[in-house]
Amino acid sequence: MTALSAEPALARWGFSEWVESARRSGELIATPELDDRNDAVISINGRKVVNFAGIGILGWQHDPDVRNVFVETAMNYGLVVGGSRVVQGVARPHLELEALVAEITGRQKALTYATGLLANVGFVHAMSARFSFNDQPGVDNADTVFVLDRDSHWSMWKAVERFKFGRNLINFRHNDIADLRQVLENLRGRRVVVGFLTVYSDGSMAPVGEILDLCDEFGAVSFVDDANGFMVYGNGGHRFAAEYEELRRATFLMVSFGKSIGLGGGALAGPADALDAFRFLSGTSVFTTNIQPPTAGAIVHVLRRMRQDPSVMERYLDRVDRLRERLLGIGCTINATPTYVTSISVGSNHTAVRVRQDFLDRGYLVPMFGYPAVNKNQTVIRLMVNNRLSDEHLDGFLDTLAELKQKYEF
Ligand SMILES: Cc1ncc(COP(=O)(O)O)c(C=O)c1O
Structure with missing residues (x-):
C-alpha cells in the first residue's frame, strides 16, 4: 500500500522530506511512550527513567x-x-x-x-x-x-x-x-x-x-x-x-x-x-x-x-533556590531572575540533541526547549522541577549535567 504522505496531492506539502531530514539530524525526537503514570520516575518501554519533564510541580495529581x-x-x-x-x-x-x-x-x-x-x-x-x-x-x-x-x-x-x-x-x-x-x-x-x-x-x-x-x-x-x-x-x-x-x-x-x-x-x-x-x-x-x-x-x-497551608509551596521554592545555587556552582548559565522556572543554556540544536540523548541513555528525561519556544540555536534545558524528585535524583541529574557540560562545552 502506498504511504499516505506519498499521495500526489499531499506530496506538495513536503512533510516526508521534512520528517526525513529532521530524523537524520536527530531533531525528530521520539515521543516518550509511558508504560504507566507520569511521576518523578517513569517507565518507558520497561526502562525506569528519572523524569525532569513533568509540569505538575507539587505532585498534587498523586x-x-x-x-x-x-x-x-x-x-x-x-x-x-x-x-x-x-x-x-x-x-x-x-x-x-x-x-x-x-x-x-x-x-x-x-x-x-x-x-x-x-x-x-x-x-x-x-x-x-x-x-x-x-x-x-x-x-x-x-x-x-x-x-x-x-x-x-x-x-x-x-x-x-x-x-x-x-x-x-x-x-x-x-x-x-x-x-x-x-x-x-x-x-x-x-x-x-x-x-x-x-x-x-x-x-x-x-x-x-x-x-x-x-x-x-x-x-x-x-x-x-x-x-x-x-x-x-x-x-x-x-x-x-x-x-x-x-x-x-x-x-x-x-x-x-x-x-x-x-x-x-x-x-x-x-x-x-x-x-x-x-x-x-x-x-x-x-x-x-x-x-x-x-x-x-x-x-x-x-x-x-x-x-x-502555603508552606508546601514555600518549601518547594526553597528547594528550587538550592538547585539554582548548585547549578551556578557547576558553572551553568541560568536565567538571572530566581523564579521556579529554571533555564539552563545549552546552545546549538546540534549540541542539544546530543545532550538530551546522553541524559536519556543515563536514565534522565530532560525537557529541551528549542525553536520556536526560544530563539534558534539558543536551546535551553527548561526545568520546572517536580517536588516528588528525591534529593538523590537531583544529585544524579547535577552530576550528569556537570559531566555533559564538560563533554559538549556548553
Ligand atoms: C504562559 C502560558 N500561557 C498559557 C499556557 C496554556 O495553558 P494550558 O496548558 O492550561 O493550556 C501555558 C501552558 O504551558 C503557558 O505556559
Whole structure:
C-alpha cells in the first residue's frame, strides 16, 4: 500500500522530506511512550527513567485525597457535562471553582475553560468581537488593538493570528517599559489591550506594576497570563510579593491549573459584566467543552489546601533556590531572575540533541526547549522541577549535567 504522505496531492506539502531530514539530524525526537503514570520516575518501554519533564510541580495529581475527590466528583457529577457551557451548562464543581478563583485573584468573577490555551483564545476573540443577537446594534470591538510582550505564549500569538500586524497588533520588546510607552504613545485614542505574562518560559518575571502604571496612564485594558505563576506566588509567600500585589490591579487575569495544581484547565478572571459577555463572545465557551467535572472538583480541593497551608509551596521554592545555587556552582548559565522556572543554556540544536540523548541513555528525561519556544540555536534545558524528585535524583541529574557540560562545552 502506498504511504499516505506519498499521495500526489499531499506530496506538495513536503512533510516526508521534512520528517526525513529532521530524523537524520536527530531533531525528530521520539515521543516518550509511558508504560504507566507520569511521576518523578517513569517507565518507558520497561526502562525506569528519572523524569525532569513533568509540569505538575507539587505532585498534587498523586495525592490520595485529591484522587478520592476526583472519584467522588465523577460519581456525583459524571465524567463530562456533555456539551459546551452555553448550550449544556456547567456543573456545581465548575461554579465552586469559579467562585474560588475570583476570590483568590481578587476579581468579581471567573470563567473556566477546558485549558488555559482556550481561555487565551477566548479572551482575544471576546475582546475583538463584533456581535449582536438580532438586528439591534450589539458590541463592535473589531478595531481593538492588542499590544503584546514579544515573548508572550504561543497561545496568545495564535489567538491574534488574524490581526493585521502594525494596525491592530503590535508587540513591544520583552519587559521593556520604554518601548511599551512608545507603542502606547502612538495609539492614543484607540481601544488598546496590553497583554503580558507574569512568569515567562525563560524564567523571567514581568515588571508588573510598571506595565500596569502605563496602562492606567494611557487608558489601556490590561491582560495578564498568569499560567505559570498562579498559586506559586502571591499566596502569602515572600517571593515576588510586590509583583503579585500589583497584579491585583490588572483588568483581566488568565490562570492555568496545569502547573501548581498539577491537573488541567484554565480560567479567566475579571469584571463581572465583561465575563458575562465572554460567556457568549469568547467562542471557546460556546464551541467546545469545559473542564471535566471531576477535574474541576479536584482543583477546588487542591486550591483550598494550598490556601490553608502555603508552606508546601514555600518549601518547594526553597528547594528550587538550592538547585539554582548548585547549578551556578557547576558553572551553568541560568536565567538571572530566581523564579521556579529554571533555564539552563545549552546552545546549538546540534549540541542539544546530543545532550538530551546522553541524559536519556543515563536514565534522565530532560525537557529541551528549542525553536520556536526560544530563539534558534539558543536551546535551553527548561526545568520546572517536580517536588516528588528525591534529593538523590537531583544529585544524579547535577552530576550528569556537570559531566555533559564538560563533554559538549556548553
Ligand atoms: C504562559 C502560558 N500561557 C498559557 C499556557 C496554556 O495553558 P494550558 O496548558 O492550561 O493550556 C501555558 C501552558 O504551558 C503557558 O505556559
